[in-house]
Amino acid sequence: MTTAIAPVIPRSRVQRLYWTFADGCVIARGNLVHLARNPAAILNLLLYPIVMVLLFGFVLGSAMNVAGGGDYREFLMPGMFGQTMTLGVMTTMVIVTNDAARGVTDRFRSMPISRAGVVLGRAVADMVNSVLELAVLLLCGLAVGWSWHRGLGNALTALGLLLLLRFALIWVGIYLGLILTPESAAAAWMPLMPLTMLANTFVSPELMPGWMGALSEWNPLSATVAACRELFGNPGWGGDSWAAAHALPLAVAWPVALTLVFLPLSARRYRRLAR
Amino acid sequence: MRRMDSFAVVAEGVRKRLGATQALDGLDLTVPEGTVCGLLGPNGAGKTTAVRVLTTLLRADAGRALVAGFDVADRPAEVRYRIGLAGQNPTVDEILTGRENLEMWGRLYHLGRATARRRAGELLDRFGLAGDADKRVKHYSGGMRRRLDLAAAFVLAPRVLFLDEPTTGLDPRNRNEVWQAVRDLAASGSTVLMTTQYLFEADQLAHQIAVIDSGRVIADGSPDELKSMIGGDQIDLVVRDAADLAEAARVLAAAAGAEPGADPDARRLIAPVRDRIGALTEVVRELGERGVAVEDVALRRPTLDEVFLSLTGGKPEHDAGEQGAGKQAVGKRVAA
Numbered sequence: 001m002t003t004a005i006a007p008v009i010p011r012s013r014v015q016r017l018y019w020t021f022a023d024g025c026v027i028a029r030g031n032l033v034h035l036a037r038n039p040a041a042i043l044n045l046l047l048y049p050i051v052m053v054l055l056f057g058f059v060l061g062s063a064m065n066v067a068g069g070g071d072y073r074e075f076l077m078p079g080m081f082g083q084t085m086t087l088g089v090m091t092t093m094v095i096v097t098n099d100a101a102r103g104v105t106d107r108f109r110s111m112p113i114s115r116a117g118v119v120l121g122r123a124v125a126d127m128v129n130s131v132l133e134l135a136v137l138l139l140c141g142l143a144v145g146w147s148w149h150r151g152l153g154n155a156l157t158a159l160g161l162l163l164l165l166r167f168a169l170i171w172v173g174i175y176l177g178l179i180l181t182p183e184s185a186a187a188a189w190m191p192l193m194p195l196t197m198l199a200n201t202f203v204s205p206e207l208m209p210g211w212m213g214a215l216s217e218w219n220p221l222s223a224t225v226a227a228c229r230e231l232f233g234n235p236g237w238g239g240d241s242w243a244a245a246h247a248l249p250l251a252v253a254w255p256v257a258l259t260l261v262f263l264p265l266s267a268r269r270y271r272r273l274a275r
Numbered sequence: 276m277r278r279m280d281s282f283a284v285v286a287e288g289v290r291k292r293l294g295a296t297q298a299l300d301g302l303d304l305t306v307p308e309g310t311v312c313g314l315l316g317p318n319g320a321g322k323t324t325a326v327r328v329l330t331t332l333l334r335a336d337a338g339r340a341l342v343a344g345f346d347v348a349d350r351p352a353e354v355r356y357r358i359g360l361a362g363q364n365p366t367v368d369e370i371l372t373g374r375e376n377l378e379m380w381g382r383l384y385h386l387g388r389a390t391a392r393r394r395a396g397e398l399l400d401r402f403g404l405a406g407d408a409d410k411r412v413k414h415y416s417g418g419m420r421r422r423l424d425l426a427a428a429f430v431l432a433p434r435v436l437f438l439d440e441p442t443t444g445l446d447p448r449n450r451n452e453v454w455q456a457v458r459d460l461a462a463s464g465s466t467v468l469m470t471t472q473y474l475f476e477a478d479q480l481a482h483q484i485a486v487i488d489s490g491r492v493i494a495d496g497s498p499d500e501l502k503s504m505i506g507g508d509q510i511d512l513v514v515r516d517a518a519d520l521a522e523a524a525r526v527l528a529a530a531a532g533a534e535p536g537a538d539p540d541a542r543r544l545i546a547p548v549r550d551r552i553g554a555l556t557e558v559v560r561e562l563g564e565r566g567v568a569v570e571d572v573a574l575r576r577p578t579l580d581e582v583f584l585s586l587t588g589g590k591p592e593h594d595a596g597e598q599g600a601g602k603q604a605v606g607k608r609v610a611a
């Protein structure tokens with residue numbers, strides 16, 4: 001009955017690298033199958049952007065002014081892109097806490113899978129998810145009259161910056177996911193949502209009270225959104241503050257800094273599971 | 276000095292503190308290759324913690340542990356290639372089908388695609404899941420989930436298999452399937468370390484039983500050794516009339532060769548016996564001749580409570596929860 005089963009034990013660096021990728025692919029695939037088989041999640045993926053664009057673009061948008069003038073929906077879309085990328089941290093966090101609570105993380109840890117492979121799988125699945133979200137939102141934007149005005153190259157760079165922010169937030173999500181319980185991770189929505197609004201996403205910081213405006217200027221999300229407005233040629237970019245004037249370099253620096261801090265932190269946290 | 280490499284599991288003075296609890300308090304255990312070891316203990320004894328240390332999930336504070344010849348602290352990767360683990364709670368993927376689950380675990384154990392598929396098929400057959408292989412796990416019953424989870428631990432036909440309470444929540448037929456799979460694996464040369472709260476289960480499967488309490492092994496031996504240590508089977512007798520208790524106690528003492536325990540309120544007497552059927556027939560005949568009316572008489576194995584009681588010297592160690600209460604109740608009876 002029992003066939004001899006011989007696992008491949010990687011011995012060389014090249015083999016290890018190969019298996020890291022192979023493991024990552026298997027794990028990412030499993031995660032994406034989850035998405036594909038979850039009608040509620042798919043509906044959410046499609047419906048959420050549509051509802052938000054309609055809500056902010058038309059319901060609130062009719063009363064909104066853009067500092068320096070311009071169409072509010074043109075101003076809004078880069079903010080929505082940035083907010084969606086930021087809220088993606090919830091996806092990462094919730095999955096990581098659930099895996100830990102259900103013992104999936106322990107099963108992985110008792111198996112000869114490289115940790116990098118597990119994380120790679122998580123990252124690939126989350127990025128694919130975010131690319132889909134961004135694509136839906138992009139189409140919604142086009143439908144309500146948003147567009148890019150400075151060429152395809154700049155537009156693609158802007159999308160790259162958005163995904164860079166999402167990538168950095170994977171590490172934040174993994175770190176928090178390893179600390180929090182599933183219940184508290186779901187509740188993280190509460191502080192996170194205002195944080196995505198305490199930025200230039202929906203309102204220009206110049207129009208906010210002084211301290212709030214300053215805080216919003218320096219929100220990492222603001223850097224990405226401002227840079228996107230600049231690259232798409234949408235209204236509302238630029239400004240007097242140093243942060244607003246250097247949106248592009250900041251939109252690279254913030255995600256890099258977040259990654260440099262949270263990648264080692266989450267690796268350490270993972271090792272500490274054995275404590 | 277015994278040779279370490281003939282042991283699949285060696286633990287020496289393993290200590291682990293979890294929060295305020297000393298979960299492992301100098302655990303010593305050796306399991307020879309190719310045998311089944313039952314780790315028997317009540318809730319909170321440290322069974323899961325022991326399994327977690329041995330499967331590289333937790334790092335011990337002190338002591339040393341070798342699994343399949345490798346130190347779990349220094350060479351965890353080598354250990355992981357040689358073990359299978361089914362934890363106390365199933366960790367199967369609800370959204371995938373049973374077959375997809377096993378294929379995924381197979382791929383993650385670095386079996387090739389074709390091998391992983393074939394192995395998944397074999398395991399589904401073996402664990403009686405072939406008919407439901409292509410259903411999503413969220414439609415499985417609790418027992419089916421647990422069997423799938425166990426199958427995942429069998430993917431590699433591991434050298435050392437760790438099962439944490441593998442039959443909790445299974446019906447008798449499924450429990451037998453799990454037992455058979457464990458026996459097969461042991462027959463093919465693998466070592467199995469399983470935790471259980473049931474003496475009966477350990478008795479059925481294990482070559483060796485280690486009784487664990489408060490993070491320490493308090494008794495270790497073959498099922499027979501263990502049973503003789505705690506007195507083996509018992510006659511459990513309830514008389515109809517409390518006035519007959521003294522008379523019945525004399526009869527029981529003569530047959531058992533020891534003073535029986537008494538619980539006067541329940542009109543109950545308990546005495547350990549060696550010659551099981553002989554003693555029982557003698558007691559029933561004697562009581563009949565003396566005209567003592569018997570309400571109930573049974574020959575039964577000691578319960579886990581009683582095993583513990585006798586091993587821990589009769590003092591209830593945990594006073595919280597039903598475990599402690601149960602122990603105390605039995606303690607009064609046997610010691611009275």
Ligand SMILES: Nc1ncnc2c1ncn2[C@@H]1O[C@H](COP(=O)(O)OP(=O)(O)OP(=O)(O)O)[C@@H](O)[C@H]1O
Nearest residue numbers: 293294295296298317318319320321322323324325
């Ligand atoms: N993460 C933790 N933090 C603090 N204490 C813990 C933790 N995990 C376990 N313990 C404690 O350690 C002791 C041993 O727990 P363990 O899970 O090993 O027991 P067990 O024998 O497996 O019990 P059960 O039969 O209930 O599964 C218990 O007293 C438990 O309360």
Ligand SMILES: [Mg+2]
Nearest residue numbers: 322323324363
């Ligand atoms: Mg346990």
